[in-house]
Amino acid sequence: xxIDCKHIRNFSIIAHIDHGKSTxxxxxxxxxxxxxxxxxxxxxxxxxxxxxxxxxxxxxxAVRMEYTHKGEVYxxxxxxxxxxxDFHYEVSRSLAxxxxxxxxxxxxxxxxxxxxxxxxxxxxxNLAIVPVxxxxxxxxxxxxxxxxxxxxxxxxxxxxVVLASAKTGIGIDELLAGIVERIPPPAxxxxxxxRAMIFDSHYDSYRGAITYVRLVDGTVRxxxxxxxxxxxxxxxVLELGQFxxxxxxxxxxxxxxxGYLVCNIKDVKQVHIGDTVTIPGDNGATAMPGYKPPQRMxxxxxxxxxxxxxxxxxxxxxxxxxxxxSFEYAPExxxxxxxxxxxxxxxxxxxxxxxxRLEKEADLDLVQTAPxxxxxxxxxxxxxxxxxxxxxxxxxxxxDEFRQPIVRTNFLTPVEHIGPIMQLCTxxxxxxxxxxxxxxxxxMLTFDLPLAEVIYDLHDKLKSVTRGYGxxxxxxxxxxxxxxxxxxxxxxxxxxxxxxxxxxxxxxDRRGRSIVKKLRGEIDRHMFEIALQAAIGTKVIARETxxxxxxxxxxxxxxxxxxxxxxLWAKQKEGKKRMKSIGSVDIPQKAFMAVLDTGAxxx
Amino acid sequence: MPAGRLAGARPAIVNAMxxxxxxxxxxxxxxxxxxxxxxxxxLVAGRDDLIERYFQALGRELARVPEPLCLxxxxxxxxxxxxxxxxxxxxxxxxxxxxxxxxxxxxxxxEANPSDVTPELVEVLREGGxxxxxxxxxxxxxxxxxxxxxNHTPDDVRRAVEAGxxxxxxxxxxxxxxxxxxxxxxxxxxxxxxxxxxxxxxxVYCLTWEKGTRFASLLRQGLLQxxxxxxxxxxxxxxxxxxxxxxxxxxxxxxxxxxGHRCRHNETYWDCRPWEGFGPGAARFDGRTRIxxxxxxxxxxxxxxxxxxxxxxxDQMTPEEAARERIVVGLRRRDGLVRGEFAAASGFxxxxxxxxxxxxxxxxxxASDDGxxxxxxxxxxxxxxxxxxxVLGQGA
Ligand SMILES: Nc1nc2c(ncn2[C@@H]2O[C@H](COP(=O)(O)OP(=O)(O)O)[C@@H](O)[C@H]2O)c(=O)[nH]1
Ligand code: SF4
Ligand SMILES: [Mg+2]
Numbered sequence: 001x002x003i004d005c006k007h008i009r010n011f012s013i014i015a016h017i018d019h020g021k022s023t024x025x026x027x028x029x030x031x032x033x034x035x036x037x038x039x040x041x042x043x044x045x046x047x048x049x050x051x052x053x054x055x056x057x058x059x060x061x062a063v064r065m066e067y068t069h070k071g072e073v074y075x076x077x078x079x080x081x082x083x084x085x086d087f088h089y090e091v092s093r094s095l096a097x098x099x100x101x102x103x104x105x106x107x108x109x110x111x112x113x114x115x116x117x118x119x120x121x122x123x124x125x126n127l128a129i130v131p132v133x134x135x136x137x138x139x140x141x142x143x144x145x146x147x148x149x150x151x152x153x154x155x156x157x158x159x160x161v162v163l164a165s166a167k168t169g170i171g172i173d174e175l176l177a178g179i180v181e182r183i184p185p186p187a188x189x190x191x192x193x194x195r196a197m198i199f200d201s202h203y204d205s206y207r208g209a210i211t212y213v214r215l216v217d218g219t220v221r222x223x224x225x226x227x228x229x230x231x232x233x234x235x236x237v238l239e240l241g242q243f244x245x246x247x248x249x250x251x252x253x254x255x256x257x258x259g260y261l262v263c264n265i266k267d268v269k270q271v272h273i274g275d276t277v278t279i280p281g282d283n284g285a286t287a288m289p290g291y292k293p294p295q296r297m298x299x300x301x302x303x304x305x306x307x308x309x310x311x312x313x314x315x316x317x318x319x320x321x322x323x324x325x326s327f328e329y330a331p332e333x334x335x336x337x338x339x340x341x342x343x344x345x346x347x348x349x350x351x352x353x354x355x356x357r358l359e360k361e362a363d364l365d366l367v368q369t370a371p372x373x374x375x376x377x378x379x380x381x382x383x384x385x386x387x388x389x390x391x392x393x394x395x396x397x398x399x400d401e402f403r404q405p406i407v408r409t410n411f412l413t414p415v416e417h418i419g420p421i422m423q424l425c426t427x428x429x430x431x432x433x434x435x436x437x438x439x440x441x442x443x444m445l446t447f448d449l450p451l452a453e454v455i456y457d458l459h460d461k462l463k464s465v466t467r468g469y470g471x472x473x474x475x476x477x478x479x480x481x482x483x484x485x486x487x488x489x490x491x492x493x494x495x496x497x498x499x500x501x502x503x504x505x506x507x508x509d510r511r512g513r514s515i516v517k518k519l520r521g522e523i524d525r526h527m528f529e530i531a532l533q534a535a536i537g538t539k540v541i542a543r544e545t546x547x548x549x550x551x552x553x554x555x556x557x558x559x560x561x562x563x564x565x566x567x568l569w570a571k572q573k574e575g576k577k578r579m580k581s582i583g584s585v586d587i588p589q590k591a592f593m594a595v596l597d598t599g600a601x602x603x
Numbered sequence: 604m605p606a607g608r609l610a611g612a613r614p615a616i617v618n619a620m621x622x623x624x625x626x627x628x629x630x631x632x633x634x635x636x637x638x639x640x641x642x643x644x645x646l647v648a649g650r651d652d653l654i655e656r657y658f659q660a661l662g663r664e665l666a667r668v669p670e671p672l673c674l675x676x677x678x679x680x681x682x683x684x685x686x687x688x689x690x691x692x693x694x695x696x697x698x699x700x701x702x703x704x705x706x707x708x709x710x711x712x713x714e715a716n717p718s719d720v721t722p723e724l725v726e727v728l729r730e731g732g733x734x735x736x737x738x739x740x741x742x743x744x745x746x747x748x749x750x751x752x753x754n755h756t757p758d759d760v761r762r763a764v765e766a767g768x769x770x771x772x773x774x775x776x777x778x779x780x781x782x783x784x785x786x787x788x789x790x791x792x793x794x795x796x797x798x799x800x801x802x803x804x805x806x807v808y809c810l811t812w813e814k815g816t817r818f819a820s821l822l823r824q825g826l827l828q829x830x831x832x833x834x835x836x837x838x839x840x841x842x843x844x845x846x847x848x849x850x851x852x853x854x855x856x857x858x859x860x861x862x863g864h865r866c867r868h869n870e871t872y873w874d875c876r877p878w879e880g881f882g883p884g885a886a887r888f889d890g891r892t893r894i895x896x897x898x899x900x901x902x903x904x905x906x907x908x909x910x911x912x913x914x915x916x917x918d919q920m921t922p923e924e925a926a927r928e929r930i931v932v933g934l935r936r937r938d939g940l941v942r943g944e945f946a947a948a949s950g951f952x953x954x955x956x957x958x959x960x961x962x963x964x965x966x967x968x969x970a971s972d973d974g975x976x977x978x979x980x981x982x983x984x985x986x987x988x989x990x991x992x993x994v995l996g997q998g999a
Contacts, residue, residue: 527967527989551836552988555808555857557935558872559629560886560895563918566928566995573992 003075006185008256010077010214011130012094014122015104016112016471020134024104024166025063025080031172032065032076034244062200062212062258063245069180076179077242077258079199081118086347092121093273097199097214097258100128100183102175103154107133107141107163111149111438113412113473119154128183131156132175137165145439152438186216188255194218194226195285196277202323207239209265209322210247212258213277217285219254220277226263229287230275235263268322294326295476296344297405298351298371298455299388301332301498302358303340305365305589310339316362317341320354327354332389336498336582337367337592342389345371348455367580369498370595373451376403376479390500393486396537403479404502405451408433411462413470415443420465428453429504448477450504456596487512487541489519489595490533494583501595505536512542515595522591525549530585623890626675627871628703631882632684632695633657633900636716640752640821643813645884645898646682653904654691658698660907664881665702672879673704676868677711683739685715689727696731705732710867712737712775718755720763725770735866736767737806741779743796750783751810752817757796764800773864775804780838781830782810783818790838791845798849803864806857807842809835836985843981855936856984873936875929875948883913891925893918926951931991934970939978953977960993 015021029035065076079094095101101122105115122129131154133146147158162178164171188195200212213220220226220240227234239262241249253259265271278284304313317329328344345351351371358364375387378401379394387393409430411421418435422445425432430447437443449458454474462470487508489499499519503511512534519532527549534542554565579586631645634657638648647653679695687695692713705711712735713728720736728736742748743757760776767774776797780790797805812819812829821827830838843853851859855873858866871878880887883903886895897903897915906913920928926949933940945953954961961977964970969983969990979987 527969527986549986549989550832551839552986553856553984554988555811557856557932558869559878559880559888560884560893562872562928562932563886563893563895563916566918566931569931569988569991569995572988573995576992 003073005188005190005254005256007072007074008077008185009074009100009179009183010079010098010186010256010258011100011102011179011183012079012081012091012098012122013102013104014081014091014095014115014118015134016106016109016114016118019104019106019109019112019115020166021080021104024102024132024134024164025078027166027169027172028065028076028078028176029063029245031169031176032067034063034065062243064242064258065244067176067180069177074180075257076176079258086345086350091118092125093199095122095125095127097197098127099186100130100179102179103129103131103156104134105132105146105150107135107143107146108138110142110146110442111153111412112471113410114471116153116410116412116444117473117475129156130175130178130182131161132164132171133161134164134166136163136170137168145441149438149442153436153444186256188215188217190217190219190254190256192217192255193283193285194220194278195288196220197288198228198271198273198275198277200273201271203268203319207262207264209263209268209271211261211263211265211271211277213253213261214258215253215255216288217255218278219252220261221252222249225280226261226277227280227284228270228272228275228277229284230272231270233270234280235265238262238264268318271322273325294346296326296328296374297347297451297476298345298373299342300345300351300371301334301337301340301369301389302329302343302355303334303337303367303369305367307338309364312362313341313358313364313366316358316364317343319362320357324354326350334369334391334498336496336587337369337580340367344374344388367589367592369592370501371455372502373405373455375405375484375502377401378403387502390486390502391497393502396485401481402484404482404484406448406477406480407451407454407474408477409447409449409454409458409472409474411445411447411470411472412438413443413445413466415441417466417470418443418445421445421462421470424458424461424465425449428458449474450482451476452503485536487515488535489515490531490535491519491523491587492530492583492585493533494585496582496587498592499595508534508536509541516542516544518594519591520544520546522594523585523587526585528584623877625672625877625879625887625889626706627868627876627878628672628674628677629868629878629880629882629885630661630677630679630695630699630703631880631885631896632679632681632687633883634681634686635683636686637754638817640817641810641813643816644682645900647900653900654687656904656908657900658694660904661695661881662698662701663907664913665699668702668879671702671704673706674711675706675709676871677703677705677709678868679712679733680714680737682714683716683719684713685719685724688719689724692724692727692731710734710773712866712868714739715763716755717759717763720759720766722766722770725766725772728772729770733772735773735775735804736763737775737804738763738767738777738802740776740797742782742793744789744793747779747782747785747789747793750785751779761800764802768801773804774800774802775806775866776800776802777806777808778842779808779810780842781835783827783830785830785838787834787837787841790841794842794845794849798845798851803851803861804866805846805851805859807839807846807859808857809839839985840981853937856987873932875925875932891920891922893920922950923956925949927956927995930957930994934977934979935984935987937978937984939976941976943975957994960990963993964990 013021062079067074067076081091081094103119133143150156151158162171162175164175195217196213196215198211198213202210204210222237222240224237225234226237239249240253241247242259276287304310321327326346329341332342333339376384377387377399378384379398380400425447428449430449433446435443435445462472483505484502485505487501487503488495516532516534523546525546529548530546532544533540576586579588633646635646635648711733713733714737717738717740740760741751741753764774778797812822846859851861853859854865877889883896883900884898886893894914895916896913903913929949942953965972970979
């Protein structure tokens with residue numbers, strides 16, 4: 001393999017979701033002959049089953065392609081990135097391994113919120129940008145307007161934009177040429193001391209941890225010893241290679257290249273995303289500025305539905321965490337739910353995906369508590385503590401300042417929907433900052449909003465008030481004081497810790513009423529009356545009752561009926577097993593999500 | 604017509620003292636004129652062409668019993684056994700008589716649709732040794748009968764009861780409550796009218812919405828509505844009060860009788876004594892194992908006539924499971940359970956199996972316990988399905 005640095009291009013494709021990134025990746029694989037057309041499963045790079053189901057790229061993937069341009073052979077390394085706001089962190093991780101980015105914009109949808117967010121991530125990293133308008137084959141394509149939007153919102157030169165269709169293949173050659181000509185080759189020195197960055201990893205039950213690396217300097221060869229700086233652990237390189245897109249082993253990787261290392265690492269804790277790989281001994285390279293640790297925005301409790309599966313859950317979480325360093329977990333216990341874990345996620349979609357993967361891959365039945373954001377509390381002692389579980393909120397007397405995360409949120413929308421978006425944000429205690437017009441018909445609105453008001457359902461609400469045309473993106477700007485309180489829920493006069501929430505005092509009445517009402521719908525009638533109360537401290541602010549079962553008796557019980565009825569009774573018993581008993585009240589698993597604010601009751 | 608007579612045709616051959624040998628039998632007749640909208644029983648409607656094959660299959664199934672059984676009770680249910688008509692019932696008696704013999708003083712019941720009951724039919728029953736007539740009356744109000752999709756009239760019911768009583772039969776009337784659109788006042792009127800009929804036995808059933816019935820699908824589409832739980836409870840309590848006030852004692856969740864007229868056949872089920880069963884969907888029980896025939900009349904016939912086993916579900920219990928089941932069916936009776944009797948019959952101590960549950964029921968007012976006898980209170984009985992989880996399946 002006689003490719004030198006000058007003939008390598010490392011790039012990502014960035015786009016708002018559904019603008020055609022996966023389809024374009026497929027076309028590039030096909031055009032470069034990396035994968036033959038008939039082998040091309042649609043959206044080749046989305047190979048996680050869940051991704052296929054959801055049609056979004058969750059994990060970044062890397063693939064090597066060869067492309068001949070003006071008689072010379074180039075190695076193109078494409079690093080695929082996810083397209084959802086939750087996975088921003090993965091996007092920036094991938095971008096840090098690249099010298100350039102293909103920025104994809106849908107010819108009909110135009111510039112959307114994540115187009116802007118991702119483009120700025122790339123621009124901030126000094127990457128060369130190759131802008132593309134995709135789907136020009138669409139009858140409704142509005143190329144000229146979209147060009148204007150790209151100039152307006154991103155400061156790009158319309159003359160640089162490649163017009164393409166990932167579906168029909170229009171413009172793909174021009175795009176490949178643009179990648180080679182406009183993205184600079186990597187700058188590293190293959191003869192320098194080895195220095196590589198771990199940008200991803202996954203666990204293979206046969207081979208141990210597979211580490212994805214971008215070589216910055218030097219060369220790594222099969223059989224050599226390497227060292228991870230973070231853990232200062234030394235390993236033998238048993239195999240190395242590139243993704244084409246399956247793993248293909250080779251003899252060496254050198255500066256500028258992207259590939260993988262297999263070192264028989266069974267202890268997943270040794271692999272840290274963002275860690276630097278170098279040679280053993282004192283002459284190794286120094287650590288590169290690693291990645292910023294991911295911002296966990298959302299926390300929830302995950303408990304095994306059957307208490308005895310706690311250890312299995314721990315193993316499963318550990319395995320997931322190596323593939324996904326943005327996810328964090330720590331053991332906790334709840335009076336109501338027993339032993340489990342408090343888990344931190346990038347966002348709600350991320351949370352849902354992790355939960356599904358746990359249930360699917362590890363075959364575990366889970367009880368999940370309603371997600372909450374992280375808060376900060378400055379105590380009267382001056383100490384600042386981070387709150388990821390409402391249970392940990394200290395007594396009011398100890399609180400000097402209760403702070404919540406605020407996110408700067410950009411909405412991109414056709415101008416006719418500006419009014420409803422303003423309303424939506426005002427209802428959620430948003431602070432209006434500005435409106436910018438990208439074109440006569442499209443605008444970008446900026447608000448500062450409490451994160452808690454954004455993550456649960458703002459996206460759905462936005463879609464509904466803009467008939468699907470509005471998009472949003474947000475970024476944490478910090479923690480700010482607010483009038484917050486912990487709202488507790490009592491079931492049959494017993495406080496259920498897993499149901500507590502933190503909310504703005506001004507919303508407490510509304511939230512309290514809505515929660516007990518929802519719980520009333522979730523908890524079955526019992527043989528006795530059940531009181532449901534919402535309280536702040538000792539002050540009850542809302543109350544509902546579930547009246548006792550009035551009539552529940554099988555009429556016919558003759559001969560063969562007995563077998564049938566017994567099955568029914570036994571089923572009730574099974575159903576009970578899958579609930580959590582608090583006092584003598586059986587609470588179904590999904591009731592723990594009832595405290596989520598859907599805003600349906602906002603006046 | 605002595606050939607069709609079941610009773611006393613032969614002396615009892617089987618030892619009446621052997622408690623493992625059933626002294627009760629159920630025969631299922633799976634034919635009706637039409638299928639009522641709420642009904643999910645094992646039957647075919649409008650397929651009288653299958654009746655002849657049914658008799659053949661029934662004869663073959665009876666051949667499973669090696670020696671003729673001497674019965675204290677026989678229950679011919681359905682479907683609508685009276686739909687067989689006079690000739691059909693004679694034929695039925697002839698098929699049964701080889702293997703089922705009524706002991707002296709036996710109780711033999713036939714279920715009938717009120718519109719099928721004629722003096723002639725009643726006469727055939729008497730000849731065949733039947734002593735009870737169970738009428739699927741459901742209501743005496745034309746509106747309720749229409750709501751329930753029944754095709755007989757209140758007068759049919761009156762005539763049928765009278766014919767039965769006149770022939771010296773014990774008459775039982777089925778009453779349905781919580782029918783679509785039925786008011787509490789309508790139930791009250793029905794109860795009054797039913798008492799006025801003068802039968803010795805009444806069964807009261809709340810309408811249930813069984814999967815797969817036409818009613819269930821109408822409910823799903825919002826075209827029919829279920830009665831509110833509170834109303835249903837009021838109706839049921841009213842039934843208990845009115846019937847008991849009229850001299851019919853409630854002796855099980857759904858059953859009421861004048862003294863000396865309880866249905867002895869059904870008491871076999873609730874005492875967990877063995878019984879035999881023939882016909883589609885019929886169950887049989889040997890004290891430990893309950894086997895239910897395939898519910899489809901056609902499959903049942905086909906299997907039997909092709910020499911295959913018609914059994915469907917088989918509920919095989921350990922002695923402990925059987926004892927737990929005994930607690931549930933026993934407590935559904937107003938007499939409840941007596942500790943000594945329970946231990947003698949089941950081999951288990953009631954308190955060892957359910958002591959904790961009983962204690963908590965007593966505390967909550969769902970049961971009373973005098974140290975010997977445990978009975979559910981009215982309150983307990985009304986919500987009893989919610990109690991059984993604590994008794995069933997533990998230790999399994
Ligand atoms: N008409 C047309 N449809 C396209 C084109 N590229 C992608 N699509 C469609 O747009 C949808 C989203 O594409 P996908 O590649 O999954 O987008 P991603 O979310 O950015 O990965 C799919 O239904 C594609 O078939 C294109 O050039 N023209
Ligand atoms: S007559 Fe009785 S058995 Fe026949 S369909 Fe109607 S309810 Fe069912
Ligand atoms: Mg995709």
